[in-house]
Amino acid sequence: MSDMPAAARPVRRRVITEEIAEEPPRATAYVCEAASCLSLQSHDITVRLGEVVADAGLGDVEIKRVGCLGLCAAGPLVEIAETGRLFEKVTPDAVGPVVAALADVKQTDVRAPQGPFFEKQLRVATENFGRVDPESLDDYVERGGFEALRRVLSDMTSTEVREEVTRSGLRGRGGAGFPTGLKWTTVAKAQGTQKYVICNADEGDPGAFMDRSVLESDPYRVLEGMTIAAFAVHATEGYIYCRAEYPLAVARLRSAIRQAQRAGYLGSGIMDTSFAFDVQIRLGAGAFVCGEETALIASIEGRRGTPRPRPPYPAVSGLFECPTLINNVETFASVPTILRKGPDWYAAIGVGKSKGTKVFALAGRVVNTGLVEVPMGMTLREIIFDIGGGIIDGRPFKAVQTGGPSGGCIPADHLDTPVTYESLVELGSFMGSGGMIVMDDTSCMVDVAKYFMDFCRDESCGKCTPCRVGTTQMWMLLDRITTGRATGGDLAQLEHLAAIVQRTSLCGLGQGAPNPVFSTLRYFRDEYLAHIEERRCPAGVCTIEQPAEVMA
Amino acid sequence: MSVYTLTIDGKDVAGSDGQTIMEVAEENGIDIPGLCHLEGIHDRGACRLCVVEIAGSPKLAAACVTQIAEGMEVTAHSDALLEYRRTITEMLFMERNHVCAVCVANNHCELQDTAEDMGLTHFDLPRISPKADIDASHPLFAIDHNRCILCLRCVRVCDEIEGAHTWDVMHRGLDTRVQTDMGIPWGESPTCTSCGKCVQVCPTGALFEKGRAVARGSKRRRPFLPWMKVVAEERGL
Incomplete structure (x- = not known):
């Protein structure tokens, strides 16, 4: 058999194991056991649900461990497969409503729409999320x-x-x-x-x-x-x-x-x-x-x-x-x-040269933190406000950071930009791997730039000079600005240094490290100037040393 | 072996397949600065002083590791490149504690020479100056990390020429240090052959022979590494 050429060999259909070939369960509860929900003891929920369902004599109900259901902010999540009903913030001690819902499931039930967070997404890479047992x-x-x-x-x-x-x-x-x-x-x-x-x-x-x-x-x-x-x-x-x-x-x-x-x-x-x-x-x-x-x-x-x-x-x-x-x-x-x-x-999904879908991790000051997959070309506004549910406590949106430490901050004026590889670069940011950190008016953009620079200087491998030394020097200049010790010359030097680190670094880490500085300077220069000239932080984040009053 | 023709700073030059821009430039009397580059050991493109522009490429390339190609148009000297190189040199000075006045390598230092070539007259950038150690446990040599620029010539010469691989690198970013045998003191190193090659190739006063005072640490008087053409004839010393 093993000596036969590949083409001559039949492709054998794998037989799916018997338990799945059995009669399908009348109702199924999906319990999210990805890291976020798992950290909130969602495995205990699975165990507890199994016990309660058994005690209630519901033999035709399946309790299934699945991967990420997406809406991490509301975890631990349990979903009723047949009706699409989602239970949020479930605890092992209060699984009663879930069991009641499972008992109520009828053959004729159809999945109800689950709201814009789910309905506006298009799942390709994540199509099995919340559906399959990741270990099966x-x-x-x-x-x-x-x-x-x-x-x-x-x-x-x-x-x-x-x-x-x-x-x-x-x-x-x-x-x-x-x-x-x-x-x-x-x-x-x-x-x-x-x-x-x-x-x-x-x-x-x-x-x-x-x-x-x-x-x-x-x-x-x-x-x-x-x-x-x-x-x-x-x-x-x-x-x-x-x-x-x-x-x-x-x-x-x-x-x-x-x-x-x-x-x-x-x-x-x-x-x-x-x-x-x-x-x-x-x-x-x-x-x-x-x-x-x-x-x-x-x-x-x-x-x-x-x-x-x-x-x-x-x-x-x-x-x-x-x-x-x-x-x-x-x-x-x-x-x-x-x-x-x-x-x-x-190829029919998406726009221009950016085809298909992209997975984004929504984080920061957005209501629905979690994982979403959307068609390329969806606007930032749709992603953050329709899917993400807007800003926590209804505060004003200030900027969204995309692309990680090599990316940039995009302000409210550009919320209607369709998200593609090219459009984000035009805005001075970067698609990156898909992190989206949403910020409201409680974020100081200079402080954000400093945070990312601190990250880069810490993660620089130390091989090439511009990244090893330049990222630290940029961080020192940003630190001077956020503590109110900077002069206009420091800002000019920061821009000069950022340009050189970007141009001369060996790899993407150093070449991208100045991007948060460039993009915050592009859209929030007034915040830098307020720190330098007026010695105040408009967002009230930075602790600025006020010069000692001169006694007249 | 194929031969390519290209231009460097507008000058028509020729080189063979596999040669780097740096090598061809050197052969044609075009000086491209570089502190991690040393003929005889493999290049790593890390100090970034040798960055050049290549027509048609949006990114700068390190001349020491970029192989030539037919019809390549290289700009090795321009105002912008000089500015980059001067700033990178300044970064190296600001990174640790370079005090030329009390350095064994004063007047024999490739970092100092580079600064002179770049026309560096003063320092603007923030000074980082962490406290760095000195390891004087070896009977003949010592290393002062305050003067190290992490060119890693010592690491490469020890591995590739001497074959001892006593030197290596530890930590990352600004904390990066060269180290002997997994971080034990140099004097206790069982692998070090005390050949002194690392001291010979060090571009600054980081690695030096004991018993030499300020500005007496000339490394060029004893070119006992004939297979490395870093020596006298090349530099006219």
């Missing part, structure tokens, strides 16, 4: 998992796969937005017998948790995306570089890899074809710079995690000097759906 392979398969991989392995050539990804218009979701199809083609065409696929899960932007949620809620999807990518670029080995600060994501990934290997979705002879691909996890030890692809590769190789100048790009010479494909978690997570529903379906 069968559950993933039941919801169409590995269908795309089956199609790829049985019906397509690697060229066709790359063409479909190119046609979908998918671009790198880690930040820079490099066309994914082009990257895959470059790696596929690079010289070399050994090639690697790396999944970058070293998410480090403050306020960003898209990748973590994907790995915690639907880990198989990432494995499927990586396997398809490996087939498309002729790679046989893959690595997932995940930060060690995500223990739940790592645990679920480990479980997913093990189950996928056992079921023949990873390893040699995947889905009974001759294609072989396996995945290993590498843990990052808390360095932000290891999200930079060359530093990440160095770290996997066991060397100090510092970036190196490019070219050569990893596509030509990457891990162990072999051609290497590096994509972000969300990019890989989008691939199975694209290949299942077709590239033209995906």
